[in-house]
Amino acid sequence: MTMNAANSTIVNTPAIVPASSLGASIRVEQLTCAIGAELQNVSLGAASRDPALVAEIKSLLLQHKVLFFRDQDISRAEHVAFARHFGELEDHPVAGSDPENPGLVRIYKDPGSPNDRYENAWHTDATWREKPPMGCVLRCVECPPVGGDTMWANMVLAYENLPEHIKTRIAGLRARHSIEASFGAAMPIEKRLALKAQFPDAEHPVVRTHPETGEKVLFVNAFATHFTNFHTPENIRYGQDYAPGAALLLQYLISQAQVPEYQVRWRWKPNSMAMWDNRSTQHYAVMDYPPCHRKMERAGIMGDTPF
Secondary structure (H helix, E strand, C coil), rough: CCCECCCCCCCCCCCCCHHHHHHHHHEEECCCCCCCEEEECHHHHHHHCCCHHHHHHHHHEEEEHHEEEECCCCCCCHHHHHCCCCCCEECCCCEEEECCCCCCEHHHHHHHHHHHHCCCCCCCCCCCCCCCCEEEEEEEEECCCCCEEEEEEHHHHHCCCCCHHHHHHHHCEEECCCCCCCCCHHHCCCHHHHHHHCCCCEEECCCCCCCCCCEEEECCCEEEEEEEECCCCCCCCCCHHHHHHHHHHHHHHHHHCHHHHHHHCCCCCCCEEEEEEEEEEEEECCCCCCCCCCCEECCCCCCCCCC
16 A cells, blocks of 8 residues: 555555566475376466466476366466467367467367267377477366366386386387377278378387486387387397287387376366476376266477487
């Protein structure tokens, strides 16, 4: 409040508190020993206009790998603006985007469509790209009253806990990742081949290095179809060894995301949000709810080439 010298009356004026000053009051609740934290007393709408607050959130993201937020009644423009602090946004070739906010992908499940009853497997987003996203910011618009949770897994921990002989065996291995064999599988052959022509299969290391933390990450998921450099004299005796040996090893590695000790599970409510580091995690949207609407909006942040 201020004092008016002319008439000695008190004039109430609103206090203007920079969003950055709220950073110290963020409350962090770790959700599991392995991965995930809920951040309270923070608005992503305010963060969309405050680089200092974004920097604090990014530090927490690198530490916990997935962050959760409740009661984020923000606009689509604020959603996009917040995500853009972390990099340029990308469109998805299959899901539709909001025409007024490029890069904001609408993942809407319609109970009237039988195809929308199909869900996914454990995956890291868009590893079929040469440069998969570095992360994503997902907001719940509408969700089932019960069910429809999303789960995330810590793939740094998954790599750390592999037996040493497996780590030795997969060092230097590379794998092919395909949109044709995943999103394209349900398409008519002409559309599937056109999709592959637009997005040729990508090849990535089986164990990538996180570009900011230096951590080693197990980097194969449901988009991975096969190893590209397994068939060598060091790995096989005769050609007959190749098919079962390589396939069983790949499936063993992919299955590590299913270990409960590496996971966190998040129950959605309208205006809840999640942000995850796509370089070090996998996730799974649980399809356990009856036919009803499930509307999510996601901003995917462009990443770099895994190494």
